[in-house]
Each structure stands twice: as structure tokens, then as C-alpha cells.
Amino acid sequence: MVHAADLVRKAVMRLAWHSGFASGARDRFGGLGSIVMLHRVRPDCISPLGVNRSLAITPAFLEQIIVSLKSEGTEVVSMDEMAERVKSGLAGKRRFVAITLDDGYNDNLTHAYPVFQKHNVPFTIYAAPGLIEGAAVLWWEIAEKLIAKAGILSIPGGPEWRCGTLHQKRAAFHSLMRYFSINLTELEQLPVLREMCAQQGMMCGVPSDQDVMNWKELRQIAADPLCTIGAHTVHHYNLKKLSPDMVAWEMRLSADMLEDRLGKRPMHFAYPYGSARAAGRREADIAAAEGFVSAVTTRHGTIHGEHRANMWALPRISINGRFQKLVYARTMMSGVTTPIANAGRRVVQA
């Protein structure tokens, strides 16, 4: 599926890069470096309707990015090292990139990890224990599978979606996303999804049906010193929709569970969804109070010395399937797209 806005963004980024503007402006906009956000890394596309295609890049593209970063002298660092550099304001050091992957997809182990090992680069995986144990589900992926299968989909006492054609299915997916995000509370989402799955004879919320690493696999990858495991809440809820006590509980329990299962307490945190609608000032203050060294959002931006004062609302650069070309990745990491995406702001915070 091609978004008109994406075509404009791509044209602007190609122009910025090929005109030399992006590389020239890197000193002003690029700051100390970037935190890259990935989700899935796999050679094939398993998004039946194409609507979750943006969550995946190929291992070949990941390797291309790492080779490119190294060739231009950028250092790929761990999140500990990132935090150290921002807090100490180490000027004169080379620009850094920290690579992060959200949700703990099992392709991180099978397809991304070999690339990280080959190039000896550190990486961070933000894991949500509820996704591993079946108390939470990757509902946007289950919804896509559900809509791909269904002819008509309905919520008892709620809306009904016709899913006869591919066009209808895609429209239904976006409508269902809105319904789940806006009309349902975080605690209602899973029971409603289970009911919809039952209607279609589909599994829902069984750990083996999900594409995330199990504890054994997570332990295996976490044992490598290149890997940092960060916390991503227990249930992958939108934290802005929860009470302050629940927000703190989700953060603390996810860290407790990861420490218990992996033997090391996570010091870095990622907000589920991470947009301004899912994480703000209140959530950043709670993450700080819970003792995390850093917390990342999904807001678009590079990392600057100013972030020293607020390490709990760090923006990232999403490298995803919709922008799977080196020219886009390099332009975004140069920082020139940060003010474009943030109403002129060079430094993006909570």
C-alpha cells in the first residue's frame, strides 16, 4: 500500500540527500547521534494485507545500514554507552547510533542477531513479559490475520465491518485500529479480540501462536554481551490511558519479571506505541522515579546535549519497511527531518 504522504516524504529526503543539504546540515541537526528503532527483521513479508508491512525490514537492509554507518565513521553503541555520552556531554567524540528493537520478535534472534554478531555491533531489545507469557497479544497483528480471513467481522454490541475485498479489508483494519485505540479501554482490548477470534475459529493470545521470543530464546540472546534487554511494560498498554499507579506498576513489574527470568535488571525502558498520545511528561517522570537510566519514545528525532536534562523522553529514528532505502535512513539520521516532523523543533522531548 502506498501512502501519498510517504511519496512526498521520500521525494523531500532524496532531494535533501542528493543536494548535499542533509550531510552538510548534520552538524546543526544531527546532534550527538541517533537511536534507531526497529521491530521485525526478516527476509520475507508476512503481512497478509500489507498493513503491518512497515514493521519489518530485511536482514540485508540492516546489514547495509551497519556497513554504511561504519564506513562514514559513526560508532554503533549500546544504550548504556549512549546514556553515558549524553550525560557527560562528551564533545569531540564521533557521532553515535544505538540500535533498538521493540517487542522481542523471534526474527530478532533468527535474522537480526546473526547480522549484529557478524559486524560485532551492540543492540537493545525492549521486551514485554506479558507478550511472552500470553497475558498480552500483538493485537494489531492478530487483527490483520483476522480481517484477512473474515468475510464480515463484528463486535457484539459494537460495529460491523465488511471484509469482502482487499480494499474493504484494509479499510476495516484501519477502522478497527481506531476503534480499539479510541473506543475501548486498554483492559477491554484483549477480551474483545478473543471474542472476535472465537467467532472466526482462530487462536488468540496463545504464546506459541505469537511471533515473539520465548524465555529460553530471550535468555539465549541476552547472554551475549552485545545484547541489552530493556523493559517495555508487562501488558503493552498505552500508558497515558492508565492511572499513575498502574503506569508505575507496569514499569516496575516488567523490570522485576525480566530481572527474575534473565538474571539482570533492565535499566532502559521503551513506552509502548511511544507517540505523544501514549507517553508524555507524566510517564517520563514515573520512568525516572522507577530508576530507569533512559526511556525512549517513538517520536521522530536525533539525540542532542539538551537531552541530558531529560533522559526519559528520548526520540528515535524509525527505520521501517516503508522507507527501506539507505538514502532515507541516512537523511533521517542526519537530523534534517527532525524539525520537519516536529513543527520546527530541532530537539524533541516530552
Ligand SMILES: [Zn+2]
Ligand atoms: Zn511495542
